[in-house]
Amino acid sequence: MKAIHFGAGNIGRGFVGLLLHDAGYEVVFADVDASLIEALQAATSYTVHEAGETSTDRVVDDFRAINSRAEEERLIEEIATADIVTTAVGPTVLPFVAPVILAGLRRRAAELAPLAVMACENAINATDVLAGHVWKDVSAEDREYLSRRAAFANTAVDRIVPGQAAGSGIDVTVEAFYEWVIERGAFGDSAPVIPGATFVDNLAPYIERKLFTVNTGHATVAYLGSLAGVSRISDALSVPEVLDGARRVLEETSALLVAKHGLDEAAQRAYREKILVRFANPALPDTVERVGRQPMRKLSRHERFIGPAAEIAEGGARPTALLAAVGAALRFDVPDDEQSVELQRMLRSETAEAFTGQVCGLDPAHPLFADVVQVVRAAQDRL
Numbered sequence: 001m002k003a004i005h006f007g008a009g010n011i012g013r014g015f016v017g018l019l020l021h022d023a024g025y026e027v028v029f030a031d032v033d034a035s036l037i038e039a040l041q042a043a044t045s046y047t048v049h050e051a052g053e054t055s056t057d058r059v060v061d062d063f064r065a066i067n068s069r070a071e072e073e074r075l076i077e078e079i080a081t082a083d084i085v086t087t088a089v090g091p092t093v094l095p096f097v098a099p100v101i102l103a104g105l106r107r108r109a110a111e112l113a114p115l116a117v118m119a120c121e122n123a124i125n126a127t128d129v130l131a132g133h134v135w136k137d138v139s140a141e142d143r144e145y146l147s148r149r150a151a152f153a154n155t156a157v158d159r160i161v162p163g164q165a166a167g168s169g170i171d172v173t174v175e176a177f178y179e180w181v182i183e184r185g186a187f188g189d190s191a192p193v194i195p196g197a198t199f200v201d202n203l204a205p206y207i208e209r210k211l212f213t214v215n216t217g218h219a220t221v222a223y224l225g226s227l228a229g230v231s232r233i234s235d236a237l238s239v240p241e242v243l244d245g246a247r248r249v250l251e252e253t254s255a256l257l258v259a260k261h262g263l264d265e266a267a268q269r270a271y272r273e274k275i276l277v278r279f280a281n282p283a284l285p286d287t288v289e290r291v292g293r294q295p296m297r298k299l300s301r302h303e304r305f306i307g308p309a310a311e312i313a314e315g316g317a318r319p320t321a322l323l324a325a326v327g328a329a330l331r332f333d334v335p336d337d338e339q340s341v342e343l344q345r346m347l348r349s350e351t352a353e354a355f356t357g358q359v360c361g362l363d364p365a366h367p368l369f370a371d372v373v374q375v376v377r378a379a380q381d382r383l
């Protein structure tokens with residue numbers, strides 16, 4: 001059994017690659033980072049350190065690595081004969097991996113079982129987005145037979161994998177917790193066997209609970225922590241205003257999730273309390289820069305702030321804590337982060353209304369629009 005995994009970064013090596021390895025797949029990592037690929041090619045194994053109150057080391061072997069830019073032909077051949085393709089490259093990179101997946105499907109023998117394709121990104125229905133890019137320029141006639149060669153399944157992935165310390169090579173430090181939820185329907189009767197994953201009929205409650213609890217809370221801690229002058233996420237949790245801001249944001253999104261998906265209120269409370277403990281794990285060298293990275297993506301319409309805030313506003317309430325978190329996100333000013341630089345440029349050059357439309361994707365008629373405009377204006381007044 002063979003799995004091709006795009007993106008040999010933190011979650012790729014520390015989570016998806018590990019679970020596929022444990023499920024018995026030979027994992028072929030594909031990445032554009034030449035030095036990372038060379039390091040993987042030179043190794044026969046790497047170690048995943050699960051760090052927490054107790055620490056466990058897990059060894060991953062039986063993998064290969066391909067430079068997806070320099071060795072595209074080889075990669076297409078590998079995809080054509082693989083059982084699974086996964087990605088963890090970031091949602092904005094999906095358009096760039098789609099063409100090579102399509103080329104692999106074109107070359108795939110018709111008698112092979114459909115290729116299971118799963119985008120393991122922090123976004124709602126990322127696999128559907130990837131599939132959209134794969135089929136973008138394919139004629140209806142080609143799509144008719146090619147689509148029988150692949151099964152695209154949305155997933156939700158959860159494990160905090162921080163940036164790795166310099167000198168750690170290809171080993172990865174991760175938290176012990178993990179959750180990989182995969183929608184079953186796409187596979188018919190032949191879902192891949194991945195013992196570490198949970199297969200469900202309806203992914204929506206899982207991905208929304210994950211993105212609007214773990215990631216909304218995490219980003220809130222990052223942006224409030226950054227404002228408080230803290231660098232490590234675990235340290236940010238000991239700043240009372242940061243912890244309080246995160247708790248209040250999570251109360252807002254939890255109320256929405258409980259009402260929308262019928263989640264058990266006590267279970268959701270326990271879920272968010274556990275998340276705060278996960279964020280505060282002192283064994284994870286996680287930073288506000290990594291967790292707050294790409295703030296324009298995080299402020300977009302269906303993402304972790306505006307997504308739930310818009311639904312709360314549509315229900316007639318005012319998402320006060322989420323709006324405060326958005327205000328903190330607007331002050332995220334990190335010169336190495338292209339989106340942070342662009343965000344600050346747009347705050348200076350656009351009207352609050354244009355910014356709210358372009359960055360947050362809100363229409364003036366939306367009930368959240370005026371509140372976000374007000375927050376944007378306040379951020380502009382500070383510049």
Ligand SMILES: NC(=O)c1ccc[n+]([C@@H]2O[C@H](COP(=O)([O-])OP(=O)(O)OC[C@H]3O[C@@H](n4cnc5c(N)ncnc54)[C@H](O)[C@@H]3O)[C@@H](O)[C@H]2O)c1
Pocket residue numbers: 006007008009010011012030031032033036068088089090091093096097120121122157158159160161162
């Ligand atoms: N790190 C986490 O805690 C975590 C947890 C859950 C989900 N995720 C999601 O996983 C994705 C990756 O996050 P990460 O933290 O591992 O980031 P990362 O930067 O560590 O890894 C991304 C990798 O993708 C590679 N890449 C970029 N463009 C590529 C391309 N065109 N083809 C092949 N590889 C390419 C990069 O070189 C890098 O090695 C994101 O969507 C993130 O939201 C991350």
Ligand SMILES: O=P(O)(O)OC[C@@H](O)[C@@H](O)[C@H](O)[C@H](O)CO
Pocket residue numbers: 122157158159160161214215218219290291292293294
């Ligand atoms: O990967 P992002 O940029 O969408 O979000 C940053 C972190 O919140 C994220 O990587 C978490 O560590 C992860 O989602 C935990 O499962």
